[in-house]
Amino acid sequence: MFYREAGQFRTSYAADQQLFAIRQDRLAVLALLAVAFVGVPLAANDYWFTAILIPFLVFSLAALGLNILTGYAGQLSLGSAAFMAVGAVAAYNLELRVPGLPLLASFILAGVCAALVGAAFGLPSLRIKGFYLAVATLAAQFFIPWLLVKVGWFSNYSSSGVITAQPMEILGYVFDTPAEKYLLVLTVVALLALAAKNMVRSAVGRAWMAVRDMDVAAEVIGIRIVRTKLTAFAVSSFYCGVAGALYAYAYVGTVQPEDLNLDLSFRILFMVIIGGVGSILGSFLGAAFITLLPIFLEVLLTFLEHRFNLNLAPGTTSMVQLLAFGALIVFFLIVEPLGLARLWQIAKEKLRLWPFPH
């Protein structure tokens, strides 16, 4: 009834090729952006900004990066957290050592550093595939944090190897309140998501998907495998690197390379799998599921405990939360193996026919 495109005619190529071809989609995306940029800052408090919204956006960006590599180009990687660490440390060193460099420029250059490192670790993908490639990227995950700690220069010889992010200042304006940090992160993430959405529709993106679906066939029709795979690694690592810089500057404020460990790489991979492999929206849904659901479950369980005066042993709610979280992951993967994004797609198809399904 509300969601149908009857009567919307596309009369030009531009109209046919636009990002959101259906008017309702366009309005929904604009409304969502309006809520995110205007509504949320008016309504949310500091806890929501610092503990929920900023981490959600940062991990969405990292998941988006991995989704480009794994979902679109079909190369499995377990090094996302290491590339985030490269981005974070690169941004810190650029700000520290290059006087007068604008913050956003150092974020971009941090992404470029991560892209170079990512492309270097992507080289084995030219010869090996699948699980074996995952093992090769595992090397990045172990090597990079080790190197960042081992060489004192990276942390400016901090005795504990921890780096502390400098204040975020753009054109003389310091972003220090949680709401300002949120808006900065949101802007960066929205722009990069838009870029990703366009990239996967371009020649580059189609080449990635061709390689993913069958690399021999892709090679036969004239796609250069080397360039395609390495650009996928570079672009993916660029996104992870920027996510790492945002993690350091807008979220935690300090980075210990050992925090960006294999565990986090796995979490980012699970975000992609649960959200939807090969879907931009899925990266956001997956990040929301993995980062926010445990917090909601814990708040819910703590609330229930107080509400019903259950005198549980300390730590019980955390255990129950872990169990419930695990059960939900299994539940969703059984019901919809293609991820939350697929669920959203099904909902849209149903909505088109509603209320008169045939």
Place this chain on the structure above:
Amino acid sequence: MRAWKLTPAAVIAAVLGAAAALPAAAQAPGTQFIGITGYRVGPYGANGAAFFSGFVDYLSLVNERDGGINGVKLSWEECETEYNNTKGVECYERLKTKAATGPTAIHPMSTGLTYSLIDKVAVDKIPLITFGYGRTDSVDGRVFPWLFPLVSNYWDCATGIVRFIAEREGGEAKLKGRKVVMLYHDSAYGKEPHPVLEAEAAKHGFELKLIPVPHPGNEQQSQWLQIRQFRPDWVILWGWGVMNATALSTAQKVGFPRDRMIGNWWSGSEVDTEAAGEAAASGYYAASLNLAGRDFQVVREVQKHVIDKGKSQTPAKLVGSVLWNRGLAAAMMTVEAVRKAQEKYGKKPLRGEQVRWGIENLEVDAKRLDRLGFGSMVPPIKVSCTDHSGSGLVRFQQWDGKKWKAVSDWMSGDRGMVQKMVQESAAKYAAEKGIKPACLAG
């Protein structure tokens, strides 16, 4: 089929809806709310459970026996961090909003989380008490007004261990030419004492080898192979969680004498030695901030007023253990700081900046310790703006196979050197961050 397809959507809607509709659990008004970022699950859960049980038991004792601090009852809430920094930051942000007066003072019980919170607490005006861990140069309260590494810090501990070794060897002159290995947890925590140990090695002329163990440390064959090749006279163990027990049992396997191993205070609890087994751990030394055992008045009172009345969920075997006692001591210092602050600001729930003044002017002398029932469990402390630790003493204990026994008196390491290095390091931090060192007024 259609209904089945819609279930996941319904589950999402139910969870999000329920979570969004929740009010923050309101704290009883008129109480001093204490926010606890604790951990009882995860790789370090056993250590955290012992410490935080002691912490909460002491708070219960103050409520049950004294009716609060000068009539102001305590309330608290524990948030599970799983020893994960990002979860810890989330917990901190959540606890901050739970009461009008804030969370009083935060005990992160994690050096990593301490680092993540340093900038945040200065903005939020919440003191951070790091009881025997954290950032060492935060002893200088002019640069770190919100951080309180109470009692002793890692550098005091490291120099104390060197002095203890010197005593066993028969004098500082005998240290020359000795070989010492430091086996450490490869994290901010494990790296913290490196500068001071290197300075000690240069000063006394012993050979120091630093060997890292990656988290979580349950596999140490290659490290102990290096140790065997190096043939050290002493091994300093700077571990945490499962790494400690593994180090002890691997030492037994390769035949390194345990009475030549000295742990720091996070490597010297029953959790570590009992997991390693009697044969593996007997003879092992550890520096300590507090004594173990049930033979203290305060432990008997907790037993009588809290545990026997069913107000505690602490497993009986934790009572009197090193980390449980440390939890008692940490809670006692928080409570005493609030009491001190009440002298100035009145007998009502106090905010973080008022409690900060209380900690900075905290003095718990031997007489007061006796009154509180702690006796010799912890050293007396006197905090000031220039010395946020207030003591710097350590004491050595040895595991006899059944329990920890004190083998030294309270002693200090090379305080002069530590203070000099603290000031240098704090000055460097202040310059990097553009901080003008100054004491905060109450």
